[in-house]
Structure formats: C-alpha cells, structure tokens
Amino acid sequence: MKRSLRLARVLLSVQYAYMLEYRAEIALWALSGLLPLIMLALWSGAGAAADLSLSPAELRRYFLAAFVVRQFTVVWVIHIFEEDALQGRLSPYLLQPLHPFWRYLAAHIAEQATRVPFVLAIVLAVWLLGAGASGWPPPSTWLLGLLVTILAFLLRFLLQSVITMACFWSERAAALERLLLIPYLFLSGLVAPLEAFPPGLRRLALATPFPSMVDFPARLLSGAEVDLLGGLFTMAAWTVLLLPLFLLLWRAGLRRYAAMGA
C-alpha cells in the first residue's frame, strides 16, 4: 500500500513536471475542445431551446458543463502507445515491475492538472459574456459533477485502452480511434443534449457507453435533474465489461509483441 502511494506520487510528479514543459501546447489543446461552445452558439441561434423544454439559461449551462467535461476527459493513450510500441520504447517499460498503463494514466492526469487554469479562464470568459444571470448550481451538485467527470474520464480511458490493444496486431491501429471518435462525437451529448434526439436515436445512444462520458456528468455539473444511481450503475456495468476485456487483450497482445525499433 505504502509502495503504491509512493509510486503514484512519483509518477504523477514526474509527469506533471513533464507536462508543464508543454503548457503552451496544452493551452492550444484546451482551445481544440471548443465544439460544445460552437454548438451552444448554434442552438441558441436556432431558437430551438424552447422545444427542448430547456430554458436558454439551462441550455447555456448544459453546454458549458459539457465543455468542462470534454476538457477533463481527453484521452490520447492510443497515439502515445502506438508510438511507444513502434519505436521500441515499450520494451524498457515492460521490464519494470509496473503495468505500463499506469504510466500513461499518470500522464493523462498530470496533463489535466496543467489544463485547469486555461479551462477556468475560458469558463469565466463565457460565463461573463453569456451574462451569468442564471446562477451557478450549489457546491454539492458540481462537486459531485466533478467526481463523476473523473469517473467518465476513467471509463473513456479504459475504452480507448481496449482499442489500443490493436496496436499489437497492426502498425496503424491509431486509425481505429477515428472510428471510435464518431459515436463519441454524435451520441455522447457533445453536439446536442440528448433530449433533442428523436426517441429511437436516443434509445440507441443510451445503449452505448458514450452518454456516460459527456451527457451524464455534464447534467450533474449543470445542476439538471439526473438519475444518479442509474447513471453510476451504467458506468460501473461498462467498466466491469471492459476491464477484463482489456486485461485479456493485453496478455494476448504481449505474446505477439516483437519489440520493434531499438
């Protein structure tokens, strides 16, 4: 236990120092997640909010929350793993008595910590621009929302890790991420609140893990009504399904790993 804690601290502080070097880049990354705000502009311009039983203020809160959730659930493990596997950097990692994915997870968490000031600045700017008349939900609500955002990040990390295992079989597995991105983009609630979907499409979306990654935490964050236990249960169910799959593929993949490069 003590060893794990120390390990976590060292990993996180090393990765944080590393990420700080990239802070200019991370500021740019933060800008690349502006999609929910662009969609907010479209939805409020289209005057469609009234049909959605959402007031303009609620709509604004929802998309702002979706923006925050998106910022803290960015996952790029497939790209870095593909590079590490192709260039042979994975080999020394495998010799260490630590699953390489802990290192990647630490890198992601450190990157999110670096992101905090930029995200706060953007949220504040939008809040001021959009006339913050609508008030912010009480602390208990958004603290819970942030907690669920972290869970959403872990779920997305897990899902992408499962896809990442294809790197053991193909040199260009990162292309698969482009496919994974499509349902994430359109079904998760990033481009439209799920209420806006026709019932059939909405049922389809809810049968995938994607709404758990944006819609559910964003609703919590924005103080909308949610089925908290149901949402958490869905996340847990997907984790129980994906985690063994990841471990299984990892073991099968390792047997194929040929240590290319160095």
Next chain:
Amino acid sequence: MGRYLRSLGAFWSSSLAMELEYPLNALIELLSVLGNLAGSVVVLALFYGRGHGLGGWSWDEALVVLGIYTLLDGFTSTLLQPNLGAIVNHVRTGSLDFVLLKPIDSQFWLSARSFSPWGLPGVLAGLALIGLATRWAGASPALPTLLGAGLLLLCSALILYSLWFVLAATSIWFVKVWNATEVLRSTLVAGRFPVSAYPPALRTLFTLVLPVAFLTTVPAEAILGRATPPWVLASLGMALLSLTLSRALWRHALRYYTSASS
C-alpha cells in the same frame, strides 16, 4: 516547372506504394467518412426537424455546405495532414536540415511530399453530396457558375492550406506544437454549418479571424447561384493574402531555424 512536376509524380507514387501496405485502413477511412457524414446529417436534421432551420438556409442548401465541408476534410486528410503534420517532427529531430539541402523549394517539398489516398473517399463523398444537394435545392448551375464555384473552392483550399502551413511553420519557434494543427481541425468544424447560423459576434470572428466563412459558406453560395461580387472578391483576396503570408512567414521562420543538434 517540369522538374517540380516530375518530383511530384515520384513523391506521390512512392507514398501511394507505402500507404497501400495498409489496405485495412482504406476500410477504416471509408467507414469514418460515412459515419461522420451520417452524424452530421443527423445533427442537421435535429435543427431542421423542428422547423427552425439554420440562418435562413433551406435543408438542401445546408447540405451543400456540409458537402463542401466533407470535400475539404478529405483534402485535409489527403494532403495537409500527412505533409504539414510532419513538419514538427522534421524540426524536432533535425531532419529539416536534409530538406533544406535539397535542390528544390523547401516549402514545396514539405507541402507535397506525401499523399494519402485515404482522404479520397471524403473528397468523393463531398463532391457527390454537393452535386445531389444542388439538384435537390432546385439550382441547375450553368457552366460559368460552375467554373466560378470551382474557382472559389480552389480559393478555400488555398486558404485552408495557408492556415495549416502557418500553424505548422510556427513549430520552428515552438518546437513542440504537434497538436496545433489538430486545434485548427477541430475549430474548422464550425464550417459544417452556414456561417449565418451563428450569432453576429461569432460570424465576424469566422469571417475575419478564422475564415470559416470563406471555406464553406461562400463556395456554397456560388454553387447555388447566389454569389455576390463583394464576397467573391473578398474570397480571392483572402486566398492571395493568406498564401503570400504563408510564404513570407516561412522565409522569415527559416532565418530562426537552428537545427536540432544538441
């Protein structure tokens, strides 16, 4: 001139041979284009299904905009991403030295060295959608209109290229911007929708700062036969200006290039 054409032939046939080693990627890209297109159409339908529309554009006209976006996205995957996305690596590893030593213009080499056939499904799907949606919208463009629209499309491709190149060229100063171009790609998503659908402030931003309007909306208006001289001239001017800027910036940047020896 002949030398450049011959080089281009050699460049593209060699990268084609390399890319064809991964035939499965063709399938992935095809699925990704179709998935993205389907998702975008569904999002558009969410706006139009409730009778609100977007910025005064009819459903079919909005599809023309989407077609142009798909076309440009395919162009990005075919030429911009594989070439300009690699500049950062050349700067970081110092292999830009070898490029500069070649007896050929370095901007040309960096912009045209690779060719990825996987963007072509996007180009084809975009062209097909533009053609169909134009017919559905009831416009039957005559030859001069088509030529004019083609010219404007060329302008938007040049603007897009310059934007990418300028961002990629800044890597000479900020070595680690490998995702700066991703930011551009995700912000240009705004071009999926006619620019008049955005609130006035954003519309100005998308016209003057980030010329999304010139990329998709202006060519779409031209195909539909609604082009007005001021916009056409502005588009031509913007293309010329951004191309000159990209050239000037590259020359300027090269003076700061210090290679990566340490």
